Amino acid sequence: MNSTFYNQILNSIGVNSNSLEFASNLQVTTIPNNCFDILICANGDFTVNTNNDSLKSSKGIFGLSKKSVSVVGNSISSGTHINLLPEHMCMLTSIPLGEISGELLDISEIFKEHTNELLDISVVPGNSNLLQQFFKKVLKKYHDPNLIRAMRITRLIMETNGNLTIKEISDQTFLTKRTLQRLFYKYVGLSPKAYSKIVRFRHISQVYYMGKFTEKQSLYDLLIAFGYYDYSHFIHDCNQITGLSPTEYFKNLNPTLSLLYNKEQNDFSYF
DSSP, rough: OOOOHHHHHTTTOOEEEEEOOOOOTTEEEEEEOOOOOEEESSOOEEEEESSSSSEEEEEEEEESSSSSSEEEEEESBOOEEEOOOOHHHTTTTTTGGGGGTTTTHHHHHGGGGGGHHHHHHTTTTOHHHHHHHHHHHHHHOOOOOOHHHHHHHHHHHHHHTOOOOHHHHHHTTTTOHHHHHHHHHEEESOHHHHHHHHHHHHHHHHHHHHOSSOTTTOOHHHHHTTOOOSSSHHHHHHHHHSSSSSSHHHHTTTOOOOOOOOOETTTEEEO
């Protein structure tokens, strides 16, 4: 893997340290963000619920899901939250990401002998620099042309705001649809279609919230411009991704495009 791509990978690790506080039994719901999320509690624990599984832990990794995931704080807790992109996961494990997307894992299953070091760092105040150093050490620097190819495709999807069809992606990358599916299963964890859907949904959310369209444009015009066939198409995607109706979702949308929807406070909050 060339140094440019490797440095891009290291610099794209997101850390939100020592800023999580869950009151007892407070429930929040994550909005898919095409990332794997590590949550480490300094005290207390949490429960993550998906359609397929449930995990109670104080140190877990859950990720790349097509649907919202509920997180319940079982006691007052503070801790560290870390965003890992699919390419980070590829450099931590040889498991095809399609096998663990939407799954709930203890962090020891991924970090193995480095688990205790990560846990020790997670409780240090202002640990962002320490975490960056940790990941520079544990992310395997290796040359995998297919990983670089997958990264370039996900960048293409993000740069076009998820508004390309699978055929257009295939044509621009000179890859067959079948090859795209295989690459995404191993190196991304979602299908190209599902990945694009989430990118497009989050971008529409940002454009809508920031008011980046003229007064003469309606939400319908905005949706059509981003490739939705009609409003019912968007209703389906919004409900599938967030578990909310468009009215509920846009009513509570905040500028951070929050990953969390707080059902008790009826609001979004940054995770």
